[in-house]
């Protein structure tokens with residue numbers, strides 16, 4: 001059991017912060033008439049959205065706690081996991097003083113969120129095979145680092161970081177380790193969410209934006225111990241998740257099978273796309289993927305990227321990203337879309 005002092009790691013001014021108290025949280029028990037929140041009692045111009053949503057999304061957390069085998073007070077729900085990333089940085093990092101640690105190439109929002117908050121970014125690149133080298137990490141000065149962001153499966157490389165590597169970082173550093181599992185549903189390996197019981201310095205991020213197919217709703221989760229979750233709740237915008245989104249997510253959680261069916265189909269398409277891409281003479285390498293995208297090294301990525309735009313097919317140019325020279329990141333599409341892509345690439349010369 002790893003126990004670090006969370007209170008000591010969090011920004012000192014948050015200890016005495018009194019969070020905003022919403023109207024609905026200032027009474028208990030059943031009620032019939034709500035004249036407390038300056039809503040429009042007559043109704044809405046369209047639909048029925050005149051009441052403020054539940055600031056703590058209790059129904060969703062109850063359901064998620066069953067599905068994920070965690071307690072409701074170990075769940076934070078954000079307006080996308082991007083909100084959780086921003087709030088974690090604002091909870092633990094003092095502007096112009098503290099740092100986050102990232103392992104590029106990785107998800108761009110960690111750095112952008114840090115920079116918006118005037119928080120420093122310490123980088124240790126992954127190896128050319130996108131592995132995380134913990135020996136190299138030992139030689140780095142991490143004195144000012146408060147948060148360590150690990151993305152697994154990693155975006156844009158698609159590979160998983162081995163559990164032993166993640167555990168060794170959790171064990172050896174008294175920092176908050178944020179493990180971003182946005183793509184975990186596409187991996188054959190399991191989520192490390194159960195580790196939040198053994199490590200109070202671990203935060204797991206997951207999202208509804210990928211496997212669940214609900215990117216438009218904006219909902220992402222942070223799972224951790226209740227102390228960290230309470231800190232996030234303290235500084236979040238009170239009504240960060242709107243009412244229709246909360247309703248739809250509840251409905252989605254009753255249809256987990258649909259998600260699993262789609263994941264299976266995406267797996268099949270991923271294998272097919274990988275083989276087809278490997279067979280092209282313009283391809284140098286297709287990196288193995290535990291996610292719903294493939295990182296592909298071509299002979300001339302920029303040319304292919306622009307050619308595909310002309311064919312009305314948009315992929316992500318990662319060729320300017322560290323260790324991703326000549327690489328495009330291609331999301332696995334539908335059978336039809338993947339066929340179109342392969343056909344177009346076969347015609348490229």
Ligand SMILES: *Cc1c(COP(=O)(O)O)cnc(C)c1O
Nearest residue numbers: 080081082107155182207209220
């Ligand atoms: C897509 C993605 C997210 C999801 O962000 P949301 O704000 O929940 O849509 C988080 N992390 C990584 C690595 C991603 O690629």
